[in-house]
Amino acid sequence: PAASLRAANDVLAPNDLEAWWLPFTANRSFKRRPRMVARAKDMHYYTPDGRAVLDGVAGLWCCNAGHNRDAIVSAIQAQAAELDYSPAFQFGHAGGFALASRLAAMAPGDLDHVFFCNSGSEAVDTALKVALAYWNVSGQGSRTRLIGRERGYHGVGFGGISVGGIVTNRKHFGTLLAGVDHLPHTYSREHQAFSTGEPEWGAHLADDLERIVTLHDASTVAAVIVEPMAGSTGVLPPPKGYLQRLRQICDRHGILLIFDEVISGFGRLGHAFAAERYGVTPDIITFAKAVNSGTVPMGGILVSSRIHDAFMKGPEQTIELFHGYTYSGHPLACAAALATLDLYRDEDLFARTRRLEPAFGAAMMSLRGLPNVLDIRTLGLVGAIDLASRPDAAGARAFEAMDRAFQEHGLMIRITGETLAVTPPLIISEDQIGELVDKLGRVIRAVA
Numbered sequence: 001p002a003a004s005l006r007a008a009n010d011v012l013a014p015n016d017l018e019a020w021w022l023p024f025t026a027n028r029s030f031k032r033r034p035r036m037v038a039r040a041k042d043m044h045y046y047t048p049d050g051r052a053v054l055d056g057v058a059g060l061w062c063c064n065a066g067h068n069r070d071a072i073v074s075a076i077q078a079q080a081a082e083l084d085y086s087p088a089f090q091f092g093h094a095g096g097f098a099l100a101s102r103l104a105a106m107a108p109g110d111l112d113h114v115f116f117c118n119s120g121s122e123a124v125d126t127a128l129k130v131a132l133a134y135w136n137v138s139g140q141g142s143r144t145r146l147i148g149r150e151r152g153y154h155g156v157g158f159g160g161i162s163v164g165g166i167v168t169n170r171k172h173f174g175t176l177l178a179g180v181d182h183l184p185h186t187y188s189r190e191h192q193a194f195s196t197g198e199p200e201w202g203a204h205l206a207d208d209l210e211r212i213v214t215l216h217d218a219s220t221v222a223a224v225i226v227e228p229m230a231g232s233t234g235v236l237p238p239p240k241g242y243l244q245r246l247r248q249i250c251d252r253h254g255i256l257l258i259f260d261e262v263i264s265g266f267g268r269l270g271h272a273f274a275a276e277r278y279g280v281t282p283d284i285i286t287f288a289k290a291v292n293s294g295t296v297p298m299g300g301i302l303v304s305s306r307i308h309d310a311f312m313k314g315p316e317q318t319i320e321l322f323h324g325y326t327y328s329g330h331p332l333a334c335a336a337a338l339a340t341l342d343l344y345r346d347e348d349l350f351a352r353t354r355r356l357e358p359a360f361g362a363a364m365m366s367l368r369g370l371p372n373v374l375d376i377r378t379l380g381l382v383g384a385i386d387l388a389s390r391p392d393a394a395g396a397r398a399f400e401a402m403d404r405a406f407q408e409h410g411l412m413i414r415i416t417g418e419t420l421a422v423t424p425p426l427i428i429s430e431d432q433i434g435e436l437v438d439k440l441g442r443v444i445r446a447v448a
């Protein structure tokens with residue numbers, strides 16, 4: 001199979017690209033000048049013609065252990081040979097239970113129960129549905145309002161785009177969920193430009209939750225969902241004290257707090273979960289992506305015992321939650337995750353990220369002063385650079401930067417709007433951080 005895959009890569013010609021409608025992609029432009037990858041190992045992708053590309057984004061913020069790690073590959077291969085698929089509706093398999101216990105042990109507080117799905121979007125919709133159902137089974141069915149945040153990204157399901165706050169992801173898709181409000185986003189260039197880590201300014205923005213609760217009354221509010229660090233909107237680190245304040249307000253009014261940790265989970269900010277970094281325990285955590293280093297689609301939520309136990313009543317043969325996916329807890333995804341969590345532990349990758357954070361932040365800040373650089377933000381092993389737009393061409397400069405980085409400088413980066421984001425695998429060496437930042441600098445000069 002490896003040989004035939006290689007053959008397929010070799011023969012791929014531009015006119016083979018028509019049928020696949022790529023997600024979140026400028027398709028016509030891509031098909032004129034494709035950015036193709038054929039294989040990957042550790043910190044690099046390789047193009048079909050064998051050119052090495054430094055992976056500056058861990059795939060799509062997911063390959064935290066680096067690519068094609070032998071232990072993960074072997075675990076997937078062995079699992080495929082042993083048990084390819086097992087239904088999770090009324091049946092189970094050892095890998096799913098082992099992984100759930102492992103994740104519960106890594107999670108903060110009493111987040112001791114795991115519900116599996118297959119992506120971050122499904123994790124978000126699962127979290128929102130569990131929150132709503134929790135209030136129903138607890139006799140407070142009037143708590144139906146959901147509160148998200150401007151510039152939030154919670155995937156692309158109808159629930160996720162409703163609580164999300166990225167205009168382009170919402171405006172073409174109808175009326176969305178009713179009864180949703182949004183907190184203000186936390187970014188202000190005026191107050192926080194070029195700051196590493198959590199900005200000093202902005203904790204007071206959490207107080208807007210009080211205003212929303214006062215408007216609607218707490219008895220109608222089910223849950224608040226935020227990303228501890230907003231990632232896809234262009235990397236917005238939480239202001240110091242902001243998440244703590246959100247927790248306090250939720251506690252005061254009995255509102256559930258959901259952390260969407262699809263990006264911030266599994267070491268990206270130097271801890272198993274951002275909840276740990278900030279000493280704030282939410283009621284539900286969503287996860288996906290790096291749980292198995294992006295190797296097999298998987299997502300899930302961790303919920304508190306209080307929430308879980310509220311469902312565990314009534315006759316024993318009744319289904320407690322009418323929700324789930326054919327591929328919930330897929331054996332291949334579980335095996336990959338168990339091997340990945342071993343790697344994170346054995347190579348101490350979360351602590352390593354904490355150690356690298358200052359050097360990474362300083363290296364990124366060295367790009368200050370290059371043409372068109374308006375702001376740089378860093379947190380954990382995440383960095384973002386805002387570029388000035390060209391006149392009448394919003395996003396064009398960043399798009400060209402992403403394309404030229406890949407085609408000419410051997411670097412994969414991610415863009416949103418006019419922001420360049422880098423989120424390398426956690427195995428990146430200090431030399432490779434230098435190389436990444438050096439390449440970024442060249443790219444920024446090239447699009448001046």
Ligand code: PLP
Binds near residue numbers: 124
């Ligand atoms: N939630 C957050 C915070 C994300 O960053 C993402 C994806 O980037 C998602 C949800 C959606 O995940 P997926 O693309 O796996 O559906």
